[in-house]
Amino acid sequence: MKKIMGISASQGISIGRVFYYLDEYLRVPEYTVKENEVNVEIARFEIAIEKTREELVELKNSLNKENSINEAGFLDAHILMLDDPELSKQIKTKIIDSRYNAERALFETVKGFVELIKASSDQYIKERTFDIRDVAKRVLGNLLYKKRVDLRDLNEEVILIAHELLPSDTLTMDKRMVKGIATDAGGRTSHTAILARAFEIPAVLGLRNITAEVRNGDMVIIDGGKGIVIVRPDEPTLEQYRKKLNDWQKKEVELLNLNVLPAETKDGKKILLKANIEIPEETESVISHGADGVGLYRSEFFFIQPGEFASEDEQYKAYSQVLSSMGDKPVTIRTIDLGGDKILPGTAYFEETNPILGWRSIRFCMTRKDIFETQLRALLRASVHGNLRIMFPMISGVEELDQVLEFYELVKLELEKEGVQFDKNIPLGIMIEVPSAALTADILARKVKFFSIGTNDLIQYTIAVDRGNEKIAYLYEPFHPGVLRLLKMIIEGAHSQSIPVAMCGEMAGDPYAAVILLGLGLDIFSMSSFSVPEIKNIIRSVSMVEAEELVGTIFEMKSYKEIDRFVRGWMDERFEHLRQ
Ligand code: PEP
Numbered sequence: 001m002k003k004i005m006g007i008s009a010s011q012g013i014s015i016g017r018v019f020y021y022l023d024e025y026l027r028v029p030e031y032t033v034k035e036n037e038v039n040v041e042i043a044r045f046e047i048a049i050e051k052t053r054e055e056l057v058e059l060k061n062s063l064n065k066e067n068s069i070n071e072a073g074f075l076d077a078h079i080l081m082l083d084d085p086e087l088s089k090q091i092k093t094k095i096i097d098s099r100y101n102a103e104r105a106l107f108e109t110v111k112g113f114v115e116l117i118k119a120s121s122d123q124y125i126k127e128r129t130f131d132i133r134d135v136a137k138r139v140l141g142n143l144l145y146k147k148r149v150d151l152r153d154l155n156e157e158v159i160l161i162a163h164e165l166l167p168s169d170t171l172t173m174d175k176r177m178v179k180g181i182a183t184d185a186g187g188r189t190s191h192t193a194i195l196a197r198a199f200e201i202p203a204v205l206g207l208r209n210i211t212a213e214v215r216n217g218d219m220v221i222i223d224g225g226k227g228i229v230i231v232r233p234d235e236p237t238l239e240q241y242r243k244k245l246n247d248w249q250k251k252e253v254e255l256l257n258l259n260v261l262p263a264e265t266k267d268g269k270k271i272l273l274k275a276n277i278e279i280p281e282e283t284e285s286v287i288s289h290g291a292d293g294v295g296l297y298r299s300e301f302f303f304i305q306p307g308e309f310a311s312e313d314e315q316y317k318a319y320s321q322v323l324s325s326m327g328d329k330p331v332t333i334r335t336i337d338l339g340g341d342k343i344l345p346g347t348a349y350f351e352e353t354n355p356i357l358g359w360r361s362i363r364f365c366m367t368r369k370d371i372f373e374t375q376l377r378a379l380l381r382a383s384v385h386g387n388l389r390i391m392f393p394m395i396s397g398v399e400e401l402d403q404v405l406e407f408y409e410l411v412k413l414e415l416e417k418e419g420v421q422f423d424k425n426i427p428l429g430i431m432i433e434v435p436s437a438a439l440t441a442d443i444l445a446r447k448v449k450f451f452s453i454g455t456n457d458l459i460q461y462t463i464a465v466d467r468g469n470e471k472i473a474y475l476y477e478p479f480h481p482g483v484l485r486l487l488k489m490i491i492e493g494a495h496s497q498s499i500p501v502a503m504c505g506e507m508a509g510d511p512y513a514a515v516i517l518l519g520l521g522l523d524i525f526s527m528s529s530f531s532v533p534e535i536k537n538i539i540r541s542v543s544m545v546e547a548e549e550l551v552g553t554i555f556e557m558k559s560y561k562e563i564d565r566f567v568r569g570w571m572d573e574r575f576e577h578l579r580q
């Protein structure tokens with residue numbers, strides 16, 4: 001038995017037999033060809049590219065037919081990669097100059113590209129290596145006349161183990177058969193992680209060497225929430241996890257029974273629980289987990305695919321789809337929040353020395369007004385299909401907000417002139433994720449209809465701790481007295497102007513933070529759909545009097561550690577299952 005720690009990518013427990021999805025990419029025949037065979041190699045390469053293109057187009061058409069959703073969007077980017085002149089030039093040069101066989105030339109060139117991308121300090125750029133490898137694997141398969149194992153053809157339930165799982169693998173696999181996922185590579189923001197969460201498949205990524213530890217048919221346990229994989233568990237561990245799985249499933253069903261009930265404290269304070277989404281198809285999960293709407297649609301995920309920026313019509317279609325699938329429930333769409341840790345692959349945008357504090361988010365939009373205008377037009381046009389709210393990220397002060405609001409009015413005027421139908425009174429809100437905005441919350445609150453606190457960034461900026469840097473992760477302290485004071489200030493500032501405050505950072509879905517946030521007066525919690533039932537359960541089990549008392553107590557405390565220890569004890573005493 002072996003226990004391996006990785007990155008928790010999608011919560012839940014699964015126990016099953018390994019299906020080892022072999023990376024054919026690792027077995028590349030390497031030889032050199034004679035001078036008179038060079039043209040044959042080039043022709044082989046070109047035929048393989050053509051064949052791959054046909055395959056991708058076919059895959060895209062079949063996915064589009066199966067789903068109304070735009071899951072298949074990234075395949076366009078893959079098709080574009082096939083046409084990349086630089087890639088193809090380098091491969092041909094290797095065939096001509098080094099007399100490499102086509103497979104080897106492809107492998108070496110792609111390896112070079114991947115190394116270059118991997119050297120980037122940015123997680124998003126790094127994760128685009130998956131797309132390049134995905135395409136390369138297809139071309140290689142065609143060169144070798146080898147059919148890729150099709151994850152659509154799985155005929156029994158499995159735990160999928162792979163070195164890396166590519167976006168097209170995750171999209172096309174038979175989701176009823178894949179009960180868990182564990183991979184060597186990947187992070188929380190990779191496509192695989194996002195899709196695993198959207199499909200509710202427990203997943204642990206970034207395990208580094210899980211493929212070296214398992215063989216086909218081995219028994220494994222995936223604990224997605226804790227980011228643990230247990231290989232060939234012994235009988236007592238299996239028994240323990242079977243029980244855990246059973247309890248988890250029972251708890252899930254029990255919690256889902258709360259769907260029809262409101263998130264209301266024992267003494268009658270009603271809270272709205274909404275969900276965060278990254279891709280339109282997640283709305284299904286939002287509804288099935290009983291959320292009161294979408295509190296954050298991270299629209300920039302639409303733009304993180306390589307290729308061109310999405311057109312107005314493409315965006316209009318995606319936003320309309322999200323709005324209409326949520327019926328009359330409110331949907332808050334955040335305008336493009338690119339930059340920092342979310343960058344465009346393959347472009348020179350955002351190559352800055354200090355990107356987290358740099359040209360990002362609303363700052364990017366206000367200098368690339370063409371891109372911003374396209375998005376605002378698409379949003380306004382889509383507003384007739386549902387209950388839309390628009391939210392601007394990274395606002396740092398009044399002048400910036402004024403300029404954004406002014407620009408929004410101009411776009412509205414333009415649409416009106418064109419005679420386009422749209423909702424004239426879409427509620428506008430801002431994210432509070434920069435300390436200067438938190439400190440001036442009462443002033444900003446006069447200008448908008450709602451706030452949403454982005455704790456992921458607010459904590460990063462308040463404690464000056466890069467949220468993506470594992471070396472200083474110990475400093476990332478949601479219960480730091482400085483953070484708690486800012487939260488109090490934001491909520492009081494908003495309430496002084498009678499506007500509601502939401503929170504859409506990860507803290508809103510943390511069961512240990514729920515009672516504190518209640519006690520601070522938060523009105524709306526927005527989190528991954530999965531977490532909604534648990535947070536509802538907690539809210540329904542306490543009273544505002546208790547929550548305010550807890551806040552009173554911790555505000556007397558001096559340090560993060562003291563607060564953290566106290567809150568955990570307080571919660572564990574009342575919610576025993578949290579301890580497991
Ligand atoms: C946040 O910063 O808390 C937030 C919700 O935005 P993101 O995680 O997308 O930066």
Ligand code: MG
Pocket residue numbers: 433454456457
């Ligand atoms: Mg943010």
